[in-house]
Amino acid sequence: MKHRVITSILIAVAGTASAVAQSPGGSFAEFRKGLLEDYNAYRKGVMERYDQFLDGVWSDFQQFKGEESSTVPKPDRVPRVGDFPESKPEPVLLPDPTPATPAAPVATVPQPEVTPQQPAPQQPASQPARIPEGNFDFKFYDLPVTIPAIDINITDRLSSPRDFASQWRNLNKNDDTKLLIDEIEKLAASMSLNDYLKYELVSAYVDSRFPSVHSTSRMALKHYLLVGMGYDVRVGMSGNTAVLLIPFRQTVYARTYMKVNGNKYYIFTDKSVNPQSIINMRISTCELPQNANTGSAMDLKIKGLNLPYKPHRYDLKFKDLTLSGEVNANIFPILYRYPQMPTADFARSTVLADVREDIVKQLKAQLQGKEELEAVNSLLQFVQGAFEYATDEALHGFEKPYFLEEILYYPKCDCEDRAIFYTYLLWNVLGVENQLINYPGHESASVKLSQPIKGDAYHHGGNTYYISDPTYIGSVTGMCMPSYVREKPGIDYTYGK
Template identity: 30%
Template sequence: MRKFGELFAATLLFSVGMYGQAACAQSDFETYREQQQQGAQKLKTEFQAYKEKQDAEFADFLKGRWREFETLHGKPLIKEPEPKQAPVYTPPVPAKPAPLPVVEQPAAPPVLPPAPPQPKLPLAANTLEVMFYGNAVRFPFDPQWREYRVSTGEKPEEMSAFWSMMSGSQYEPTFQAISDARRQLQLDDWGYASLWRSVVQALQPDRRTEQNLLLWFFLVKSGYDVRLGYVGMDVHLFVAVRQQVYSTKFIKVGDQTYYAVLAQDHGDSIRSFYTYEASYPVQLKPLDIRSAAIGFPRPEPGQRALAFEYKGNQVKVNAPYDRRLVEYLDTYPQSDFELYFNTGASSLFRQGLLPELKKYTAAMDEEEAVNFLLAFVQKSFAYKTDEEQFGHEKSFFVEESMYFPYNDCKEHSAVFSWLVRELLGIKVIGLLYPGHLTTAVKLKRVKPEFATVDYQGSQYVIADPTYINASVGMAMPSYAKLKPNRVVDIR
């Protein structure tokens, strides 16, 4: 009994000790957590003070000297005029048509009834909704943003006061909502800037000057290098872009080039304007348009029936595409060939067209498969120069080629190179000649009669998707003896 009592006492003392240790540990944890929270709050307070100091400095800079800058004309992507008509090669008449694999002709997809509209939740106070290429985006806003009006006073003072007003407003929740939308919609830099443009249009309908001021603030606060300027009562935005932009006016401030890509007329109506010489206290970055977003989550299907003749056989395929993506890509700044060659297509387009063509190319050797795709592009897409179709130079992405009725050599080359890479896995390069863009492919077997070019130690065979009826290895006669001005390396 005595031993039991001693054991019980020892157990009790151990339990009390353990409880005391646990209580002490809990107390230490609570103290640690409180210290961490205090530290985080201190950092937040310090960061807020740092941002306020930056904004105050920038507002003061804006009161300083503004200098007049002359706008410069952007050069076109292709300087020399393109051929008015696509040349046609007349091949020898074959004894009889070569048979193609027996393939079921594609049936037009059934027309599905539109999905019933989703019930809309009521908007909360000080909340707006914009439709961005079929996708609803909601965001909160500070009421003073809608009430702001530009005065007729001195512009440097006006811009400084505007920046002070905006930087002191409740803008963080709006930035969070737009950042969330960017992630959900898989937007690139241009898409992000375009979404902000939709936001400012909703905040200040039909007020271009106020819209540009708001867009300037939102993009600079997002970390992008945007230059604001004025002439009279008009306010303009010029944006730094990492890549070359064509057919768009620009200015040079120091070593940085700024383009009028946010102006509907590409800046054509702007001769000069005043802009500040100071820089924002934080390092800003240019827009990056190396490739365009193609993954919009709510596509609007379009359909194009394509037909062409190959070795005496009629081939028909259906090519679905995303109308909303085409609408978005149509707003993209005109940039270098790499942008159009290296941007893919929507899943709607890929899953619709590629399997149809694969039914034919799967049974062909490499050379014949390339010839089949050449015939598809040469004969399915009618040729017309940009000047004839639009009145100005324009380049298409692959998806856009399905929508517009005519294509030229740039679009033929982009579509053909995309198909060759996707279906055959063959390396392709672009070849720029005066007034003409074509392609060359890296074949496993190069015949002696093939027209070729050497690039980075490899031999590429000319494959011209604009030279109608020409097969791989045949160069357009007017360019056969010329060396390309430039080689476009396609990823």
């Protein structure tokens, strides 16, 4: 957390750093020292007082069923030009306001191979679990990882708020617990894990280290570690079941949540708990002062992963365009059940920068010298033809949006996967400004061309964007699926200057 919090703050104030350094009596070193002191004050204040909150009032909060990213089902069959009766094109309605803009360009489903790690059956123990000296080896999505074995104690089972408060105090008295937090942070940093994957790492460590301890005690330890890392994670109870309540910067679809003081906290359970039972739980959590600095929400965006390398070969071809190379297969188990966030955040994320750079380099070389519209349509029809179509439900059994890198692994993909891939290539290969857009039950794209053409388009922000749909097989830029011609597209993401 020390690295995460300080880095994010430093980035946020980078534009004012020189002014701070030039101010009378001020320096960047002093400014950075202040950030460190603020972080240490947060950690000391929250960690030392949290047992009082756990020992205080616990209240029930209303639960809400997970939101759906779309209530309109995607087509089971890929749409093709000629599937629809001919009709005279009509103007596409104006879209919603512009979203954030990115920086300038720079068969059988092969399910990721991962062995589920279930905690061992809970067994009563006469003594608290202890960690021996030496190193502790465990698995993170089947990847072997190691941290020093830290000597901490946790209670065998927690059954009341007083028990949670007592365990918190015991952990807080042990300086080695702070060392454990720092070691987990170092391990996470070595793999470039984001906030959510740090939660997964903490869970893997705790579940592996204390497999026979009751889930209430394990969840309480996870809560302690995550709060110590600077996150506003809460612990809740429903009967004999403990849960973690985690806030995110993004909306998370298809996951039950609670509202605490107007903020969404998504419910995470131990792996031994049936996820379907969450909606029927009556969950209570301790009340925290509304003006207290209780930590930050987690960010689901990914900004690169650094994992041991396991090659997976990909080869794509359609007409005169080809793509081939390798991608690190160790990313796929980690991403397979990743929380569903808005499409724009999948587009904003970068999992493997080197793979993207190689793709861009290959396609730039093949499209070099072509006129803008010809290059756009070549890229469009490559994405249309290089991949087979299937809905997530048909292929995976659940809604599974892909990060860009995942389209290189799975044999089939749907409209949003193609649109994310295509819009990235338009901007980074061709430098063509474009928008990732949505219709009810469908994700598409549009492009801003340097010269006007005839076709389906809409005006936005003083610019004309032509529909360029990577899932409408056989179409070219300027052709909108007839069923969406009268629909107003929503803008998810804009690539542009």
